[in-house]
Amino acid sequence: xxxxxxxxSKHPRRSLLDRASFVLGVAxxxxxxxxxxxxxxxxxxxxxYGETVRLIYVHPAVATITFVAFGVCALASLAYLWPRTRSPxxxxxxxxxxxxxxxxxxATLVSGSIWGRYTWGVWWTWDALxxxxxxxxxxxxxxxxxxxxxxxxVARAKxxxxxxxxxxxxxxxDHYSTSWWNTLHQGNTVLRVGKSPLIEGWQLATMxxxxxxxxxxxxxxxxxRFEVESMEAxxxxxxxxxxxxxxxxxxx
Amino acid sequence: xxxxxxxxxxxxxxxxxxxxALVAGYVxxxxxxxxxxxxxxxxxxxxxxxxxxxxxxxVEEVP
Numbered sequence: 001x002x003x004x005x006x007x008x009s010k011h012p013r014r015s016l017l018d019r020a021s022f023v024l025g026v027a028x029x030x031x032x033x034x035x036x037x038x039x040x041x042x043x044x045x046x047x048x049y050g051e052t053v054r055l056i057y058v059h060p061a062v063a064t065i066t067f068v069a070f071g072v073c074a075l076a077s078l079a080y081l082w083p084r085t086r087s088p089x090x091x092x093x094x095x096x097x098x099x100x101x102x103x104x105x106x107a108t109l110v111s112g113s114i115w116g117r118y119t120w121g122v123w124w125t126w127d128a129l130x131x132x133x134x135x136x137x138x139x140x141x142x143x144x145x146x147x148x149x150x151x152x153x154v155a156r157a158k159x160x161x162x163x164x165x166x167x168x169x170x171x172x173x174d175h176y177s178t179s180w181w182n183t184l185h186q187g188n189t190v191l192r193v194g195k196s197p198l199i200e201g202w203q204l205a206t207m208x209x210x211x212x213x214x215x216x217x218x219x220x221x222x223x224x225r226f227e228v229e230s231m232e233a234x235x236x237x238x239x240x241x242x243x244x245x246x247x248x249x250x251x252x
Numbered sequence: 253x254x255x256x257x258x259x260x261x262x263x264x265x266x267x268x269x270x271x272x273a274l275v276a277g278y279v280x281x282x283x284x285x286x287x288x289x290x291x292x293x294x295x296x297x298x299x300x301x302x303x304x305x306x307x308x309x310x311v312e313e314v315p
Contacts, residue, residue, distance in 0.1 A: 040264075051260030055267045062271060100278075107274050111267040118263045217275070224282050231289040238293075 017223065024220035031213035038206040046203070053203065055115045061210040063108040063133075065218045067171050069101030070140065072222070074168035077161035091157040092233060094164055095147050096225040098140055100218060105137045120184055129185040132174040139167045153236075
């Protein structure tokens with residue numbers, strides 16, 4: 001008897017996703033070069049911080065993208081939990097965004113620590129904002145570990161979606177901690193209610209560019225990571241199909 | 253002893269270098285995983301279906 005096995009998926013064609021990814025990749029590369037030029041060459045040093053003011057062109061943008069990434073993870077988790085929009089794609093997007101968010105959170109902690117050493121004289125202090133950011137990092141690393149657990153994929157996806165929504169509650173607390181408590185960390189530099197930004201000229205332009213560049217870079221990495229997540233799920237599914245078909249053939 | 257200006261550039265290099273290394277390392281790992289998965293998901297056209305019919309090959313008797 002001949003074993004009939006469902007055909008494997010065809011090799012993924014060049015799709016809209018691929019083209020968008022290519023455009024975002026090129027835009028990210030150009031943006032990073034422009035940001036390095038403006039941040040390290042064009043922008044002048046500051047009176048108070050000297051050359052270290054150049055860290056302001058990476059650290060705040062990376063921290064903001066961390067929040068955006070965890071926000072995308074929470075929204076995708078909500079879409080997965082909502083019965084009308086439930087699709088494995090939302091689960092894949094949540095997982096991909098959380099992993100990229102953890103990367104940016106690590107970059108935030110490291111760059112913030114270096115800046116803290118210069119401005120405060122210490123690499124680390126148990127300040128409200130710093131501690132909450134570290135908690136955010138640890139909680140989302142835990143979320144990624146939860147995604148690796150075995151069992152029924154649907155139950156696992158639901159469990160992870162609920163966890164992501166709970167973990168996201170830390171984000172607004174982290175963001176507003178500089179307003180709610182007395183912290184060493186400074187408040188907003190650009191978006192200040194009823195007040196003008198603390199920087200101007202090339203410094204302001206470079207800082208605004210940094211937000212745009214890191215947003216595009218995040219979108220590109222997220223798209224690539226989402227592809228990987230989807231392909232891993234397909235491989236897992238097709239592995240099951242082959243295994244079941246082989247077991248059935250053995251039983252005949 | 254380094255001047256404050258030189259020290260400032262050291263912190264800048266540390267900050268930019270750390271972020272660059274983290275992001276670049278991650279991007280390379282994602283692209284490598286993607287390439288590997290694309291290869292694994294590509295169907296092999298010459299792969300025959302498994303055949304479980306009884307074999308017609310003769311077996312020599314063991315004395």
